[in-house]
Amino acid sequence: MPFGDWRARFKTPMNGRPLGLCLGFALVMAPAAKAQAEGEPWTADDAARRALAALDAPAQVAARLRVARAEVASITQLPTPSLAAMHEHVPSANAAGYLQTSLSVRQTFDVAGWRQRRRAALPHQERALQAEGAEAQLQVASATRTAFYDVRLRQERLRVFDAWLTRLQAGVAAVTARHKRGDAARFELRRVERERDVARAQQAREQALLAQAWAQLLALAPAAQPPTLVGALAPPDPPVALEAESATLPPRIDGLRHESAALEAEARTWGSPAWRGWAIEAGYRFAQVGQATGHGAVLSLSLPLGLWNADGPEIERLRAERARVDEALRRESARALRNREASRARLVAALASLGQIPAEADDGDPSRLAEAAYRGGEASLLELLDAYRSEAELALGRLDVQWEARRAAIDLDDARGQGVPR
Numbered sequence: 001m002p003f004g005d006w007r008a009r010f011k012t013p014m015n016g017r018p019l020g021l022c023l024g025f026a027l028v029m030a031p032a033a034k035a036q037a038e039g040e041p042w043t044a045d046d047a048a049r050r051a052l053a054a055l056d057a058p059a060q061v062a063a064r065l066r067v068a069r070a071e072v073a074s075i076t077q078l079p080t081p082s083l084a085a086m087h088e089h090v091p092s093a094n095a096a097g098y099l100q101t102s103l104s105v106r107q108t109f110d111v112a113g114w115r116q117r118r119r120a121a122l123p124h125q126e127r128a129l130q131a132e133g134a135e136a137q138l139q140v141a142s143a144t145r146t147a148f149y150d151v152r153l154r155q156e157r158l159r160v161f162d163a164w165l166t167r168l169q170a171g172v173a174a175v176t177a178r179h180k181r182g183d184a185a186r187f188e189l190r191r192v193e194r195e196r197d198v199a200r201a202q203q204a205r206e207q208a209l210l211a212q213a214w215a216q217l218l219a220l221a222p223a224a225q226p227p228t229l230v231g232a233l234a235p236p237d238p239p240v241a242l243e244a245e246s247a248t249l250p251p252r253i254d255g256l257r258h259e260s261a262a263l264e265a266e267a268r269t270w271g272s273p274a275w276r277g278w279a280i281e282a283g284y285r286f287a288q289v290g291q292a293t294g295h296g297a298v299l300s301l302s303l304p305l306g307l308w309n310a311d312g313p314e315i316e317r318l319r320a321e322r323a324r325v326d327e328a329l330r331r332e333s334a335r336a337l338r339n340r341e342a343s344r345a346r347l348v349a350a351l352a353s354l355g356q357i358p359a360e361a362d363d364g365d366p367s368r369l370a371e372a373a374y375r376g377g378e379a380s381l382l383e384l385l386d387a388y389r390s391e392a393e394l395a396l397g398r399l400d401v402q403w404e405a406r407r408a409a410i411d412l413d414d415a416r417g418q419g420v421p422r
Contacts, residue, residue, distance in 0.1 A: 042227040044148045045421040050221035051144040052137055052420070061133035065126055072122045076115040081107040084283070097290075104283025104298055112275035121265035124258040131255030134420070138251060140220065141421065142414040146407065147217040152233045153403045154210035157396060161203040164392040167367055168196040171384055174375055188381045195385055199392075234354060234402035235347075235409040249336045250417040256329040263322035270315050274306025336415060343412035350405035357398050367391050 042050075084104050091097040171192045178184035214226055279302040287294045309315075370387035373379035413419040 039225070040223075040227045041230045042148075042221075043230050044145045046227075047148045047217065047221045047229075048141040048144045048419075048421050050223070051140050054220070054222055055137065055140050057133040057137045057140075060136075061129055064129050068125050068129065069122065072119060072125075076118050078110075078115070079108050081105050084281075099288040100285065101287075102283055102285040102298060104281050106279055106281040108277055108279045110276065111278050112271050114269050114271065114276060118266065118269040121262045121269070124262035124265060127258040128255045128262060131251040131258065134251035134417075135255065137420050138414060138417060142410055142419045144217070144220045145410050145419065147213065147220055148229060148231075149233060149403070149406045149410075150213040151210065151217050152229055152231065153399060154206060154213050155229070156233055156399050157206050158203065158210060160392055160395040160399070161199060161206055163395070164199050164388060165196065165203065167388045167391065168192065168199055170371060171374075171388060172196060174371060174384075175381065178375075178377075183377065184381070191381060192385065195388075232402075233399065233406055235351075235406050248416050248418060249333065249340070250415065253329065253333055253336055256325055256332060260322055260325045260329060263318050263325060267315055267318040267322065270309070270311040273304055273309055273311065277304045278302065340412065340415040343408055343415050347405060347408035347412055350401060350408050354398070354401045354405055357401065358394070360395070360398065363391050363394055 082105070084102075084106060086100070086102045088100040089097065090099075172189075175184050175189050175192045179186065179189050218226070281298070281300045281302070283298045285296050285298050287296070366387045370379055370384045374381070374384045410419065
């Protein structure tokens with residue numbers, strides 16, 4: 001059974017399905033009684049290893065290897081010898097007649113060595129199947145890393161909304177104090193309360209998206225309880241992926257190469273039919289004619305008449321299939337190289353953009369200054385709310401760029417075939 005298209009299954013963002021994902025999340029989380037310790041720390045590699053263990057690609061590859069080996073063994077199995085016995089009696093009216101009895105063994109054999117040539121294609125078939133399994137592992141590992149950091153993104157965004165709400169609560173307190181002194185209108189109090197309600201609604205939406213992200217992660221890497229995810233959202237600068245260039249490509253490229261080699265080796269199996277299906281027969285014969293008897297040995301050799309090659313259509317099919325695989329190899333290799341270079345450029349650009357964003361430690365300074373100015377009557381409510389909102393927007397923008405850099409790093413690992421943890 002083939003692995004299927006893991007890229008289409010796991011790499012497509014699961015947008016527009018929050019209800020189904022939340023239901024899936026609830027089902028995944030149900031067997032809490034059998035769980036490991038709640039809050040077990042996971043890195044992205046830990047999550048990928050769990051997903052790969054659930055996939056169990058080596059077992060699937062091993063099963064398909066057994067099938068391929070059995071098929072080749074069945075095709076190349078030497079036929080068993082056949083035993084023939086014959087008794088012939090021709091009576092005659094004026095004599096004892098004619099009597100003949102024979103016993104012989106017949107065995108076909110291979111002169112052209114086609115069985116050995118057919119077995120020579122098996123290692124390439126095995127490597128192609130192993131590459132297919134490695135590609136499935138790579139896609140699941142990449143999808144799991146993406147889901148892992150999607151959860152981390154939602155967690156960090158919730159932290160920003162929590163900080164925003166804390167600021168707004170302080171703003172409500174400041175406006176209430178001024179309202180009681182008669183320095184602020186009732187509208188200002190309702191205005192800051194409405195800003196707080198808007199922030200709470202956005203926080204609730206982010207919590208739903210976090211549940212969706214958890215559902216996707218735990219569908220790939222099963223766990224009875226949500227673990228504690230460990231790891232920064234942004235990749236290291238410079239990331240390991242950029243420290244040295246690599247000429248490696250995804251496993252599917254290697255798989256196509258071996259598939260092409262296997263088809264070529266199989267096409268070479270079929271030569272002239274005049275060199276296949278030879279048969280030798282040896283035996284004993286007893287004959288009696290009248291009163292005379294005789295004993296003798298029988299030896300015969302049968303050769304096929306190779307007037308045409310009956311395997312020509314099969315050879316043409318194999319060559320056409322190999323041409324198709326070679327074209328897919330050329331196309332996939334070119335696309336993999338383009339993806340690798342594009343992902344690398346994308347990562348470089350994302351890291352450069354991230355370096356232009358001010359440090360997180362300075363985010364709250366305008367808000368604190370605006371609060372002090374508002375309490376002293378030196379700033380308006382709109383200026384205070386603008387300071388709060390700009391702090392949140394700056395933090396959310398930083399997270400968006402970190403998320404883009406992380407996805408670019410994952411895609412670059414995927415383009416190089418290096419996303420599976422060791």
